[in-house]
Amino acid sequence: MAFNDLNPKVEKCDFLFQVSCKGRPDLQRPKPTDNCPRQNGYFPHEDQTNCREFFYCTNGISSPLTCPESLVFSTKTGTCVWPEEAGRTNCASEKVFNFTCPKVGMDTAVTHPRYADPQDCQYFYVCINGETPRRNGCSFGQVFDTKSVTCAEPKDVPDCADYYIEYFENYFETLEAGARPSGDILTAARASGYEIPEFRERVRIRPGDAVPTRRGTTTASPRGERPEGRPLRRRRPGGNGGLRRRKRPTTTTTTTTTTPPPEYYDDYYYYDETYDNVDNKDDSSY
Known part of the structure; x- marks a missing residue:
């Protein structure tokens, strides 16, 4: 790690990507371990074509992490960013997504046109300024409609109805x-x-x-007859689903006989x- 003197009120050691070491080139001698070029920090996968996976190292012990869908690990910031922001040669947008934005005129390019993912109905690509692809997706239960260029219900998109x-x-x-x-x-x-x-x-x-x-x-349960005045809960009329309790009817009784409630197991x-x-x-x- 390196000393961060950006703010004199907050003097601390920090990861190398957080510190400007201009004029202070000396660093501790590295003590590499598996997946950790140095003892502490965030480091990319040794396979340079593996853009989403990286490692967090603490005292030489590594923990594997993975960037969210469509993002790649940036060695400059130690975070997950869009491919074009990472600046990694093997992690350019076209290589990560295997998709190239079609050539369009300037009037269309400035609108950041959308194109369906040819492999997945739920996803689509947004071409920033008509050139740089960014992969986005519809919410669960929706698919991308190429006609309206928006997310829609599958039953309204014939090609993706069974998705x-x-x-x-x-x-x-x-x-x-x-x-x-x-x-x-x-x-x-x-x-x-x-x-x-x-x-x-x-x-x-x-x-x-x-x-x-x-x-x-209309047959009551064999475990007991339904007590009088306690109607059965029924479905709401009109097919709206769910159950509701009907109001207890108001009755007048003149008998003094008390009937014990049915016995339940x-x-x-x-x-x-x-x-x-x-x-x-x-x-x-x-």
């Missing part, structure tokens, strides 16, 4: 029994036109509450419920 289908098939097949799919997954599935499968929902029943029956039947019952609200835009009911 997420395999992902959803694996997700729902491996979803644990009784687990609810996340709202993000459901929203993305609907945007892809994916048919959401049925799920078994777990509902908590307190002693004395109504015992749910299978939808479409546990606090949970299971019944089949279907998430058949593919067109429902409100995920709060899941």
Whole structure:
């Protein structure tokens, strides 16, 4: 490391890329170890064509790190930057992305035109000033539409309509029994036109509450009759999904006989419920 005298109020040792050593060329003798040219600092991968991976070294012990998608490690700043900012010969944008911006006129170039990633529907390239490519991506559940040059729902982009289908098939097949799919997954599935499968929902029943029956039947659970005045929770009309509790009806009784609540063996019952609200835009009911 080197002494940083940039601010007299903050006198400290710092990494070499943070210190101006002009006029002070002497450094400690290096003590290299595996992946660490010096004992402390951030250093690139020994493979100069590996632009995203680098190492953080502390007392000669290295920890591997990887830059986020589309960024490369800069030896000048010790951080992850866009390829053209790193200044590494083997890490130029065209080599990292294997994509070259098409030649366009100045009027188009100044708009930083976008082009679809030929290998992946979710990603696209922004050509800075029509020359330097930067890889960007659409949000999960969306794909890049070459006609509108924006991100759109897969069902509206014929060439990419099936992009997420395999992902959803694996997700729902491996979803644990009784687990609810996340709202993000459901929203993305609907945007892809994916048919959401049925799920078994777990509902908590307190002693004395109504015992749910299978939808479409009128037979109460064999464990006890539904107490009078405690109506069964039903689906919201109109296919909006979710459950709501109907208001307790107001009744007048003249009898003084007290009927004990039915006896339950546990606090949970299971019944089949279907998430058949593919067109429902409100995920709060899941």
